[in-house]
Amino acid sequence: VSTPRLQVRDLSKTFAGVTVLDRATMSIAPGEIxxxxGQNGSGKSTLIKLISGVYRADPGGEILVDGARVGPPVHPGRLHEEGLSFVHQDLGLVADLSVRENVRVGRHSTRRFTRWIDKARDREAVRQTxxxxxxxxxxxxxxAALPPSERVAVAVxxxxxxxxxxxxVIVFDESSRAIPREALPAFYAMIRFLADQGTSVLLVSHNLKEVLAVTDRxxxxxxxxxxxxxxxxxxxxxxxLTRLVLGREGTLDDLVTALPAKVRPGEIELRGVAGGRVRDLTARLRRGEVVGVTGAVDSGLLDVSALLGGARPGEGRIAVDGASLDLxxxxxxxxxxxxxxxxxQDRAVQGLALGLTVEENVTAPHLTTRGSAWWTGRRWRHAATDGVLDTFGVQPRKRDAVVATLSGGNQQKVLMGxxxxGGPKLLVLDDPTQAVDVGARAAILExxxxxxxxxxxxLxxxxxxxxxxxxxxxxLVLADGVVARELTGPITPEDILTAIFTPVAGGAA
Structure with missing residues (x-):
């Protein structure tokens, strides 16, 4: 039996008398993915922080690479030489620096006497990789000028x-969260290539389909x-796999039946919306209904939410109860x-102020309507935040928790709340369950x-x-930038897949 590439034995972590990780054990073979x-709060992040040296484990556990003990205590500065590398959620790249500078950061070649960076040797090292x-x-x-698939390659x-x-061993800690859907196949091919060469890969992921498609164990x-x-x-x-994560069945309920639509007077009309790959999105939406928009990667789907939410300029109009917005x-x-x-979709950059508290994030858009010029009002802010915490089951239930410390699923709950x-008339959601665990996914959809x-x-x-x-x-199923099909309930996943991938007779209009 070969020596495991990475072995974790009985790692535990206790904070203020509370055990958050209890004797965790894991073994990864050479060349294995x-x-x-685990759900939010299961201990995944704690385990990765123990392996990477961010936290110090309780006495008694061991971390071994190729049979050699590397901790605890783990020395982060020595991990690379000891065989452990990490690619974190945001890939950890500096967009304004060159590929060479990002790849060689902390490992620059230097000239013998001046100790200046030897750019030529660095370039050659990057080229060889x-x-x-x-x-x-x-x-x-x-x-910053690279496509997403090449940015991933820089991190690798x-x-x-x-x-x-x-x-x-390379640990990908929720790295696929930072990768657009169209770039994921290249990412998966890259980690499979690394494993085929003998490098071990640890993939931390909420995406169960990804786990089943890419990993060995x-x-x-x-x-x-x-x-x-x-x-x-x-x-x-x-x-x-869902039963493993939850300890119970995790199939999505038929929420359309369980929570039937309560359509109200009023209408929202999309007229000739265009921009990016979207050529003509025209539709009528009733107040109180949930309308999905989907399609293949090149259908225009990726541009719809930004156009309708004001995140990018476009053409056409949105009429909301008679009032018209010129895009x-x-x-x-x-x-x-x-x-x-x-x-x-990118809640960390476009949706939330990660350095602020839950209460500051929840109430900031509503200060002008709920507060006054001289007083923001403490009581309503506390009550509004408590309402979001309770309605969505945000953990920890703390108004003063800094959003950056929350899991991805809990951040998404705060963003929705x-x-x-503010009781919007139209709420545009862009892939709201991306990179959240199965429990948070169900809560967000409900x-x-x-x-x-x-x-x-x-929408x-x-x-x-x-x-x-x-x-x-x-x-609404998009093809070539226009609505090619419309499905009405009851709708199954198979119905949607068929509608996406069945060619439209005569092509999209």
């Missing part, structure tokens, strides 16, 4: 610096304990004034349906066919 899964990966990326290109190249081919955490370790993913389906001229303030709110607090029952029109832009089938009264 291993998944680590990309040659190994089978890629042609200019070392002096600015990272940095993790491979000064490493023998096929050695070590999976370890599941629940309530701070490993409930199953090293389970072959070939033996699992999504239902079985070519309207400002974000005009959208908000008309009752149109957007929950973007922030905009639903909140979406309840918001519609209270009178908000929901859900998503490629997740299960989400669309669970909550939508209607689904």
């Amino acid at each position: 291993h998944a680590l899964v 990309f040659e190994f990966l089978g890629l042609d990326i200019a070392p002096e290109a600015r990272v 190249a940095r993790a491979l610096q000064d490493r023998e081919a096929g050695s070590g 999976v370890t599941a955490l629940r309530n701070g304990m490993v409930v199953d370790a090293g389970v072959p993913t070939a033996d699992l389906d999504e239902a079985a 070519a001229r309207a400002r974000v303030a005009d959208f908000l004034g008309a009752g149109v709110a957007l929950i973007p 922030k905009w639903l607090l 909140a979406t349906r309840k918001a519609a029952q209270e009178g908000t029109t929901i 859900l832009c998503s490629a997740e066919v299960e989400d669309l089938a669970a909550v939508c009264d209607r689904v």
